[in-house]
Amino acid sequence: MENNGGPGTDPVEQVLYEVKKTIVGQDALLERLLVALLSRGHILVEGVPGLAKTLAVKALAAAIGGRFNRIQFTPDLVPADIVGTRVFHQRSGEFEVSLGPVFTNLLLADEINRAPAKVQSALLEVMQEQQVTIGRETHPVPKPFLVMATQNPIESEGTYPLPEAQVDRFMMKVLVGYPSATEEFVIVERAISPTPQPQAILTPERLVEMQTQVEQVYVDPALIEYAVRLANATREPAQVGLGDLARYVEFGASPRASINLILAARALAYVRGRDYVVPRDVTELAHDILRHRLVLTYEALSDDVTPDAVLTRVMDALPVPDAPPRGVLRK
Structure with a gap:
C-alpha cells in the first residue's frame, strides 16, 4: 500500500x-x-x-x-x-x-x-x-x-x-x-x-470495473472456514477454551461478520496487488469487521473489558490456517 x-x-x-x-x-x-x-x-x-x-x-x-x-x-x-x-x-x-x-x-x-x-x-x-x-x-x-x-x-x-x-x-x-x-x-x-x-x-x-475484478480474487476454503470459526467463537467462547469470556459477551457477531470479513479480505488483497487472499488479509481486518458486532454485558463495562480485548483473546485462541496462495500478482 x-x-x-x-x-x-x-x-x-x-x-x-x-x-x-x-x-x-x-x-x-x-x-x-x-x-x-x-x-x-x-x-x-x-x-x-x-x-x-x-x-x-x-x-x-x-x-x-x-x-x-x-x-x-x-x-x-x-x-x-x-x-x-x-x-x-x-x-x-x-x-x-x-x-x-x-x-x-x-x-x-x-x-x-x-x-x-x-x-x-x-x-x-x-x-x-x-x-x-x-x-x-x-x-x-x-x-x-x-x-x-x-x-x-x-x-x-x-x-x-x-x-x-x-x-x-x-x-x-x-x-x-x-x-x-x-x-x-x-x-x-x-x-x-x-x-x-x-x-x-x-x-x-x-471503479465499478475494479469492483468486478475484486470479485474474481481467489479465497482458499480454509480462510472461509477460519472466518466462520472466528465469528462463531465470539458467540460460544467456551468452544475455544475461553469459558471465562462468556460472562462478558451478551451477543456475538452475526453471520454478516464472516461474510464481510471475506469480502473485505478480497478487496484488501486487490489493493495490495494480489489476485488471491492470504491469512494476513483476514487477520488484519478482523477487529474492524467484528468490533461493532459484539454486544457486551454490563459486567464487561464494569470490568472495563472492550470488544477489541475480547477479539484479541479469541483470535489468539484460534490457529490461523496456512492457506496456500494461488494465482499471481495482479498486473
Whole structure:
C-alpha cells in the first residue's frame, strides 16, 4: 500500500498517492476506505473532532472522479432531508421529485448518532437497498456508493446511539487516533501553505470495473472456514477454551461478520496487488469487521473489558490456517 516516492502505474497506488497530497498519516483509514469502496461496503468511523475524517473522504472522492456530499446530522433532521421528497409546483399543478444528498458517490454522514432513529433508519435503508422510494417512484443511487458515518466518542449529550441491528449493516468500524508528533508537524506545515488538490485518477465507471475484478480474487476454503470459526467463537467462547469470556459477551457477531470479513479480505488483497487472499488479509481486518458486532454485558463495562480485548483473546485462541496462495500478482 505504501508508495511515498511516486504514483507508480497501479491505479490503486495512484489514487493513494493523490490522496496523500492532502492527507497526512491516516494510512489505515485510507486503506479501509478503499477496501470498502471496492467491496461495496460502508464504514463507521469513531474518532474525536479534528482528525481529517471529512477531508479524507473529500480527497478520495476527488481522486476517483466521483461526487461528494456531506450531511451534518442534527436532532431536528427528518428523513426527507437526506433521501429527498416530492415538491408541489403551484404553476404547473404537479409534483416534482427533489432528490436528497444521498444521491452521490461518497457520502459523509457526520455525527450520525446526533439524529433520531427514523433518520438513521432512512440512511441505513439506502445503504442496504442502494435505492430510495419517493412517492411511487424508485430511484437508484449512483454507483459506486460509499457511506462513511462518523461518531464522536467523547460526547453523549443529545445523541441517539445506533441500535446494534443497524450498526451491523456497516461493513467496518474503524477507530481513528491522534497523529504522531512528526505527522502533526507536517499537518501544521501544510495548513499554513497552499496544498495541491487531488487530481482525478479514475472515473466512477472504472471503479465499478475494479469492483468486478475484486470479485474474481481467489479465497482458499480454509480462510472461509477460519472466518466462520472466528465469528462463531465470539458467540460460544467456551468452544475455544475461553469459558471465562462468556460472562462478558451478551451477543456475538452475526453471520454478516464472516461474510464481510471475506469480502473485505478480497478487496484488501486487490489493493495490495494480489489476485488471491492470504491469512494476513483476514487477520488484519478482523477487529474492524467484528468490533461493532459484539454486544457486551454490563459486567464487561464494569470490568472495563472492550470488544477489541475480547477479539484479541479469541483470535489468539484460534490457529490461523496456512492457506496456500494461488494465482499471481495482479498486473
